[in-house]
Amino acid sequence: MGVVLATDQQAPAQGVLDRGAAVLADGGVVVMPTDSVYGIGAAAIPGNPGHERVFAIKQRERSQTLPLVCADVEDLARYGADVPEWAVTAARAFWPGALTFVVKAGDAVPDGYAQADGTVALRVPDSEVVRGLCRRVGAIALTSANTHGAPSPASFSELEPVIVEQADLVIDGGACPVGLASTIVDATGPAPRILRQGSVTLEQIAEAR
Numbered sequence: 001m002g003v004v005l006a007t008d009q010q011a012p013a014q015g016v017l018d019r020g021a022a023v024l025a026d027g028g029v030v031v032m033p034t035d036s037v038y039g040i041g042a043a044a045i046p047g048n049p050g051h052e053r054v055f056a057i058k059q060r061e062r063s064q065t066l067p068l069v070c071a072d073v074e075d076l077a078r079y080g081a082d083v084p085e086w087a088v089t090a091a092r093a094f095w096p097g098a099l100t101f102v103v104k105a106g107d108a109v110p111d112g113y114a115q116a117d118g119t120v121a122l123r124v125p126d127s128e129v130v131r132g133l134c135r136r137v138g139a140i141a142l143t144s145a146n147t148h149g150a151p152s153p154a155s156f157s158e159l160e161p162v163i164v165e166q167a168d169l170v171i172d173g174g175a176c177p178v179g180l181a182s183t184i185v186d187a188t189g190p191a192p193r194i195l196r197q198g199s200v201t202l203e204q205i206a207e208a209r
Contacts, residue, residue: 002031002167009033009173012129016171020129021136023169029053031145031163032133033173034069035126036098036182036198037152038159040167041142044068046110050168051141057166059148066141067100067121068113071134079122079139080187081106086209087187093208096126098182099200113141123182129173144181154179 007016020030024043027050031040040057042050055062068079073095076083080103087101100123105114114120124131134140144152145163153159155175164170183198185205192205 002164002170004164004170004172006172006174007129009176010128012132012171012173017129017132017136020133020169020171024050024133024137024140028168029057029166030133031159031167031170032129032142033127033156033171033176034130034142035096035176036178036180037154037176038145038156039069039130039142040145040163041066041069041140043137044110044113044139044141046112051112053166054141054143057163058143058146060143065113065115065120066143067123068109068139069130069134069142070122070124070139071131072124075124075134075139076101076103076122077106078108079106079120080104084187084190086190086192086205087185090185090192090205090208091124094200094205095124096131097124097200098126098178098180098198099123099205100182100184101187102184102195103187109139113139119188121184125182126177127173129171152181 105120184196
């Protein structure tokens with residue numbers, strides 16, 4: 001069973017962040033709370049064995065890719081390329097928050113983390129746990145912490161035992177404030193297109209333009 005450390009999601013203990021960053025930098029797998037749901041992930045490092053383990057733990061097809069979570073709004077330009085101005089404006093309005101942008105992958109996206117079509121999904125969660133870890137190790141490949149087909153856990157108590165047992169570290173931040181998976185929007189074109197509806201609506205995105 002992996003180590004479980006409890007902390008406040010918005011005011012995390014530095015020792016918890018240091019431990020999480022060390023595990024991630026060493027190629028480990030960490031379960032962490034976000035504003036939306038709990039995620040399981042690994043540092044976005046080329047050849048990271050933790051990246052492969054996330055798919056195995058989730059029992060998810062390796063042909064799929066994982067979104068990248070980042071620390072700050074500026075990371076949209078760092079990891080994305082040719083990002084339309086409306087997406088930049090929306091990111092400034094909703095990040096940190098439960099909105100994921102699918103954009104053309106920039107040169108900073110490591111090999112093996114972009115989708116086959118050359119895009120990448122990016123988000124800055126409203127979670128100081130996640131952002132603190134990203135500031136220490138860079139982008140993290142993070143997906144919902146559930147086995148394939150199971151509900152996404154919105155609190156530590158909803159995590160499946162198999163997830164807790166196979167992760168190297170689990171950060172218990174209690175309940176996620178949003179409790180709903182993030183909205184995913186296609187930001188590769190001149191106008192937003194919703195790929196998955198979450199707490200942020202198309203109307204809200206349009207109003208931010």
